[in-house]
Amino acid sequence: MTSRRIDLHLHSTCSDGVESPTRVMKVAKEQRLDVVSLTDHDTTAGWDEARAACARLGMTFVPGIEFSASLDGDSVHLLGYLVDPDFPDLVEESHKTKDDRVWRFESMVEKINADIAGLTHDFVYSFHTEGGTLGRPTIARALVELGVVATVSEAFDEILAPDNERYFVGHYAPTIERAIEVVVAAGGVPVFAHPWTADRASLASPELSDAAIDAKFGALVDLGLAGLEVHHEENTMFGRTRLAAIAEHYDLIITGSSDYHGDGMKPVLPGQHTTAPDMFDRIAESGTGSAIAWA
Ligand code: AMP
Ligand code: FE
Ligand code: FE
Ligand code: ZN
Numbered sequence: 001m002t003s004r005r006i007d008l009h010l011h012s013t014c015s016d017g018v019e020s021p022t023r024v025m026k027v028a029k030e031q032r033l034d035v036v037s038l039t040d041h042d043t044t045a046g047w048d049e050a051r052a053a054c055a056r057l058g059m060t061f062v063p064g065i066e067f068s069a070s071l072d073g074d075s076v077h078l079l080g081y082l083v084d085p086d087f088p089d090l091v092e093e094s095h096k097t098k099d100d101r102v103w104r105f106e107s108m109v110e111k112i113n114a115d116i117a118g119l120t121h122d123f124v125y126s127f128h129t130e131g132g133t134l135g136r137p138t139i140a141r142a143l144v145e146l147g148v149v150a151t152v153s154e155a156f157d158e159i160l161a162p163d164n165e166r167y168f169v170g171h172y173a174p175t176i177e178r179a180i181e182v183v184v185a186a187g188g189v190p191v192f193a194h195p196w197t198a199d200r201a202s203l204a205s206p207e208l209s210d211a212a213i214d215a216k217f218g219a220l221v222d223l224g225l226a227g228l229e230v231h232h233e234e235n236t237m238f239g240r241t242r243l244a245a246i247a248e249h250y251d252l253i254i255t256g257s258s259d260y261h262g263d264g265m266k267p268v269l270p271g272q273h274t275t276a277p278d279m280f281d282r283i284a285e286s287g288t289g290s291a292i293a294w295a
Contacts, residue, residue, distance in 0.1 A: 082287025083188030187289025196239025231256025
């Protein structure tokens with residue numbers, strides 16, 4: 001095979017994406033991908049459907065999950081590849097996060113609805129797919145439909161931004177240290193998702209020296225962190241350079257991915273960023289909790 005095209009970060013209606021696992025895999029195939037992972041937030045519910053779609057389409061399927069986590073009070077994400085989906089601590093942590101999201105979602109909707117008429121409980125829930133993640137993407141779609149904002153991204157930049165104290169509410173998530181521990185214990189390969197974005201990266205805090213940032217990553221590596229998602233649309237250009245250097249220093253796996261959430265959501269397509277084959281091989285060699293379905 002010529003160089004494999006590999007995208008290890010895709011979302012479906014099993015979390016906050018807007019396309020079914022089957023549809024997501026069809027779009028990935030259209031973008032000429034060879035290896036894909038479904039990494040829904042805090043759930044593995046889409047694996048079976050995605051695996052079957054990949055088998056039909058001739059793509060290699062890598063089981064994955066994207067854990068919500070907290071780092072110094074900020075919301076961060078941890079990708080876990082090849083985890084055992086039935087590992088008790090993994091199931092427990094993801095259920096706790098999912099449960100707390102219901103309260104958090106309804107709190108945010110209530111606060112926004114006090115200012116913006118029309119964002120009623122029933123209206124917002126009409127954008128929710130049964131079994132999916134209740135989150136800001138759902139609220140964003142409702143705000144677009146109401147004409148309050150033009151795009152989902154605009155809603156994220158303003159009304160739903162974490163620094164908008166009038167509306168933003170947080171939710172339970174394990175610390176990143178705990179999330180790494182759980183992924184490792186579940187036989188998985190933990191990769192820090194989009195670690196250096198403009199609005200949600202305390203590791204990249206301007207108050208910290210380079211040495212302090214390196215040391216923070218080092219502490220996570222000591223716990224078992226195996227990789228960094230360097231090539232991601234939301235990492236700053238400066239961040240990508242710094243992350244690549246940190247990955248080299250600690251001999252970490254470097255990944256790249258689209259974080260596709262479906263048509264009309266983030267302005268990316270599957271395969272927009274990709275993972276190098278030698279880096280994927282390292283993931284494939286070290287995960288033991290579930291099996292890759294090879295094409
Ligand atoms: P929440 O989990 O409810 O705090 O919302 C964060 C989720 O929204 C993450 O999964 C992000 O990937 C997603 N997200 C962030 N920006 C956008 C955007 N512009 N379009 C769609 N989803 C987004
Ligand atoms: Fe998401
Ligand atoms: Fe994420
Ligand atoms: Zn994601």
